[in-house]
Amino acid sequence: MLIPAIDLIDGQVVRLRQGDFNRQTTFASSPLALAQDYQQQGAEWLHLVDLDGARNPAQRQLPLITEIAQTVGLRCQAGGGVRSRTDLEQLLQSGIERVVVGSVAVQQPQLVSAWLRQFGGERIVVAIDVNIAADGVAYAATNGWQAASQQPIEAVLAPLLTNGCQHVLCTDISRDGMLNGSNVALYRRLKQHYPQLQWQASGGVASVDDLRQLKQQGCDSVILGRALLDGRFTLKEALACWQNA
Template sequence: MLIPALDLIDGRVVRLYQGDFNQKTEYPLDPLAQAQSYQAAGAEWLHLVDLDGAKNPDKRQQALLKRITQESGLRCQAGGGIRTQQDLDDLFAAGIERVVIGSTAVNNADLVRHWFAEYGTDAIVLALDVNIADDGRAMVATHGWQESSSLTLDDVLNRYLEVGCRHVLCTDISKDGTLTGTNVELYQRYKALYPNIQWQASGGVSNLQDLIDLKQVNCDSVILGKSLLTGQFELAEAIKCWQNA
C-alpha cells in the first residue's frame, strides 16, 4: 500500500533533507487537516515522525499525535526517539497502532526483542536506514543518520527473525528528500532474501513510475513524504497507479 508521511516539529509539518535539522523546510499546513485530506484521497495508514520526540522524549507531541489518530480516520504508525518502554506505552495510549523503532533496534537488540514479545509482531516497525557501501553492502546508520554502525542490514534483520519481525521500513539515506528516484534494486534484493517481511520503501520517490517500479519488484508498501507535499503527484492518482501496476 501507499503510506503518506508527516514529519512534525512543534505542531508544524516539516521535511528534513537527509535527516539534517539544519536543512529544514516548513510547509504551511495543518497536520490534522493534511492527514484528513490523505484519508479522503484513499489512504488507510499514516506514517508520523515526531522530530521533537526524536531529540527529547520529554517533548513528544503527544496531544497532537492523539488528535490525529482520533480525528483523521487513518490508522497510524509513529516513531521518533523511541528509547524506553514508556515511550511505546505513551504512543499506544495516543492511539498509535504501530511504533517505529530505529536506533534502539540497532543498539539494544535484547530490549527490542523483549518488546516484540510484549506487544506482538504487528505492533512494531523496525526503521533501518542504510548507506550503500562501495562494495554494495547496505550499512545501517543510527541517531538520525549522524552515526554509522558496523552492521549490515542483514546483520540487524537476522537478530529479529526468530521473534517474528514482520514490518521493516528501509530508507536509502542517499535518496531521502532528494526526489531523485528510489533504490529499486535494494528492495528487490531484500524482498527476495526476506519474503516474509512486509517491506516499506522510503526515500527518493519523485514520480508515478517510481511507484510502478517498486510494485513490480514486490515491494509491499511505499512511504510518501516530500513527493506529496511538493505536488509531484496527487495521492489519489498514486493509489490508482499502485493498484494497477
C-alpha cells in the same frame, strides 16, 4: 500499500533533506488538515514522524499525535525517539496502531526483541536507515543518521526475525528528501532475501513510475513524503498507479 508521511516539528509539517535539521522545509498545512486531506484522497494508513521526540524524548508531541490518531479516520504508525518501553506504551495508548522503532533496534536488539515478544510483531515497525557502501552493502545508521554503524542490515535483522519481527521500514539515506528516484535494486534484494517480511520503502520517490517499479519488484508498501508535499503527484494519482502496477 501507499502510506503518506507527516513529519512534525513544533506542531508544524516539515521535511528534512537526508535527515539534516539544517535543511528543513516548513509547509503551510496544519498536520490535522493534511491528514484529513490524505484520508479523503483514499489513504488507509498514515506515517507520523515526531522529529522533536527524535531529538529529545521529553519533547515528544504526544498531544498532537493523539489528536491525529483519534480524530482522523486513518490507521496510524508513528515513531521518533522511541527508546524505552514507556515511550512505546504511550504511543500505543494514544491510538497509534504500530510504533516505529529505529536506533534502539540497532543498538539494543535484545530490548526490541523483548518488545516484539510482548506486544507482537504487528504492533512494531523496525526502521533501519542505511548507507550504501561502494560494494553495495547496506550499513545501518543510528541517532538521526548522524552515527554510522558497522552492521549491515542483515546483521541487524537476524536477532529480530527469531522474535516475531514482521514489518521493516528501510530508508536509503542518500535518497531521502532528494526526489531523485527510489533505490529499487535495494528493495528487490531485500524482498528476495526476506520474503516473509512486510517491507516499507522510503526515500527518493519522485514520480508515479517510481511507485510502479517498486510494486513490480515486490515491495509491500511505500512511504510518501516530499513528493506529495511538493505536488509532484497527488495521493489519489499515486494510489491509482499502485493499484494498476
